[in-house]
Amino acid sequence: MIKELITYPDERIRYISADIRKFDDELFELLENMRDTMEHHELNAISAIQIAMPYSAILIKDDERIIELINARLISTDGSEEIDEVNPYFPKGFSAKIKRYGKIKIVFENRYGELQHLDAEGELSQRLQRQIDFLFGGTLLDKLGKNERKEAENILVSQHEGVYDFGASCPRVFIRDYFKKGAKYLMGIVLLSFIAPFVVSPEVREMIFTIDKIALALVPVLMVIYFLYAQHEAKIYKQCTSCQIGNIIGTTAIMAVQLLIVSLGVFLWIAP
């Protein structure tokens, strides 16, 4: 049966494919669906995840035959070559220069669970590497350096303006950061007032001391709001970064130390 082919910007391509543990009719049906989909789309290789099935199965054309690779593993490599890779997941016309190993040795199982191996080089080697990357949730973007990746992402976003935004599952800006910034700005303003004793009259200095005290009283309020709201956001976006709670506690602790130092300065230096 022909299945829908996952293409950019569908993020399911990032699922990690599980090892196939049972070599039964369910697997045979999956392989048939992959074959039908591959032929329908005139592809020269397909991984199960490309039809939204996160299982470690690949079909690849080698001359006229189609090789079925279950639980494929890349165990040794030799040489490296830079290629302009076109990837069926991405839109037509999109390519990126990446490095692929020249010669590879892979082991895999056939549909009956028997261990096989294959030595490949050239174009077949490149295709195999591309398909094995899919099994581990990787695309050619993962092979790019930081700057090249950003550039490639910009090209993709511009081609799909309004359709897709990288990192859409996580907000670009957390609201909690506004409270953190507020607390920091207030402390920054108080810090600026440290030059007051040099340049202002005692009356003005007293007024600045009062303003500083108000500002310093507001900082813990913002910190408490930051801490509570950050906990709320961490629950909503728990998939975004892995150590949010630790970061929130750490950030709050750092701000508390900063507040303590600035407060000491105000009472020892600014106070008339």
Place this chain on the structure above:
Amino acid sequence: MARVVVLGGGVAGHTAATFAADWLGKDHEVVVVTPNSKWNWIPSNIWVGVGQMSKEEVTFELAPVYAKAGITYKQAKAVSLNPEGSTNSDKPFVTIEYTGQGKAGQSEEVTYDYLINATGPKLNFAATPGLGDANGMGEFTVSVCTADHADHAAHEFAKCIEKMKKGERQKFLIGTGHGMCTCQGAAFEYIFNIEHELRKAGVRDMADLQWISNESFLGDFGIGGLHMKRGGYAASSRLFAESLYSERGVKWLIGAHVNKVEKGKVSYELLDGSMGEESFDFAMLIPPFAGVGLKAYDKAGEDITATVFAPNGFMKVDANYNAGAYENWKASDWPRTYQNPTYKNLFAAGIAFAPPHPISKPMTTPNGTQIFPTPPRTGMPSGIIGKAVAHSVCDLIKKGPNAHLHEASMAEMGAACVASAGKGLFDGTAAALTVYPVVPDFEKYPGIGRDLDYTFGEIGLAGHWIKHILHHMFIYKAKLNPGWTLIPE
């Protein structure tokens, strides 16, 4: 008064003994039998192995700590178990042979009411010709498995740096020394610490680094890989590992069974059945683990080792050892109480218990050679298991033989690990990873068997800080300093 005998003073044994002594108080006796005079914080051996820490910094004398805790300490190795006693007495006992305390070579029979086997592994260097023999590590390679090994490795490493400074190119081969090894994580950490130190010494361009391991994919680490959060999706440790190896210029070879070590050369077989050789000037190859070779005898003196221990020498516990093929493996195969099914007053903790099967996918070459990682039992699970077993034993003593046993299944616990690439507080990067559960539960978490909300990793300098904190915190805890019971395993 009941007597609890703990065999082994590593993470699992030390945790079990110290908690048991704390919970049982002076009404009962806790005896620790360990051939070592020192406790070793093994994760920091990596830093000893590159000369960034001394072995004194990762070890401390056990005797004063056990004296403080009221634990009877016997510096000896266990030789055999008599869980039914002997013809003269029904009291079970363990036969030990002293290695120190002025009684080296002397034997003694120590009776027990409960026995916790936490002997850890035998470093089975003899499994690979040339890697070592029955006496231990061979002359061609180094190891970081013990503080002494790591200290030796650091000296050999320093010699290589000197050679490179004189213009002599050196090749470093690091990984696993057999097809059935575990602890790939330690070797992974070591190769990147070596790489970091080479750069610091200004000789990186004079060095070739080669990784060799029995993993079937880079980043397997013996637990079938793990996953890092990225943009709301999990990224495989394979992608992270491959990009790290590529970025640091480390060549890799996996699915390899090292079958022979000679001076400057290893021979290996790959998963496809092909054979190859790899040369080296410096090689750190982790040996496979085996049980320590304890024998067991019944009341009449008949050998019952096969009843108490699995063929690999680890003690049988409440695991399902008949799970069969890979497709039938379940999380429920893994033990929960670590009680021996035949002798209910015998428990095992840490590496000493026999796992029901591996965690990584088992693979065999066309020649019939098995090449896949055996299950790791790192410090965190070992400590948790040691504490749970101590809890069970204390309850059995205090509440009677029907007391509920405490459970700590590796299929229901997480583990954290930090793989550093250097020791500095301001330079280098490290991977800090958590995995939950350690043993994948394919029924509860279909697909990869792990809960991605609790399985994640971060790469950055903070990993170094975490490793420093863990080093000091766990040595503080193991020394039983104030508040030690509050520090988690």
